[in-house]
Amino acid sequence: MAKSKFEYVKQFESEDKLLPNCWIVVRIDGKGFHRFSDVHNYIKPNDDRALDLMSKAAETVMEEFKDIVLAYGQSDEYSFVFKKTTNVYNRRASKLATNVVSLFASSFVYFWPRYFGTTMMQYPPAFDSRTVLYPTDKNLRDYLSWRQADCHINNLYNTCFWKLIQEKGLTPAESQERLKGIENGDLDLSLQLHLSGSSTSRSQSARGHGRGMDSRRSPQMSRKLTRPNIDRLHVDLIGEQFWTDYPDILNPPKR
Secondary structure, eight states: OOOOGGGGGGGGSOOOBOOSSSEEEEEEEESSHHHHHHHTTOOSSOOHHHHHHHHHHHHHHHHHOTTEEEEEEETTEEEEEEOTTOOGGGGBHHHHHHHHHHHHHHHHHHTHHHHHTTOOOOSOOOEEEEEEEEOSHHHHHHHHHHHHHHHHHHHHHHHHHHHHHHTTOOOHHHHHHHHTTOOGGGSOTTOOTTOSOEEEEEGGGOSOSTTOOOTTSOTTOOEEOSSTTEEEEOOOSSSSHHHHHOTTTTSOOOO
């Protein structure tokens, strides 16, 4: 870059380098997606087109950033886990957050016609992003467990909420009142569809692929993507089985 007398303004830039030897999670979240889903006639309570589009955008991000070892998504959010040793963008928080969210958002728009066909996008979607550090493996696993527990609770409620509207003829206000005060354990636990969210991992880390679950198929099935190094799974992240099947996520091999 050419030198000039104006270059002194660079002094006003803040240093936002993240601590070393910590897991970096970049979490993106849709802005105003309740309205976006209504305007674009999302199927309630879960629209598989939208969920598949979100996962496709996440896979595009993983293809670009090889240091992402795991991505987890539900509804209009996605979390991207960068390995502890990453030095992408010199671990600058702003660069990581902005590059991930901009690629995700542009991919969401780019692949929209593949999943929504002739349904035109009425206005541009927006996503925010943040970077969070997790110093221990337990902290990282607890974070992912928190997001999956949130997914489980929200989907149990939303599925029952919309069943009361669509099958019982209740208004949204009546449905909300009917479900008020009901414990999660009292909800119909046979409504297991979409409860796990989407996990995207690099397949060379797996010992077996038979325990993944495609959200529209049986719990024993996993879908192998066209790119051989990425799997889209719908599995339990709170228990031990996933971490046993994918040991290299927390303990990558030495090179």
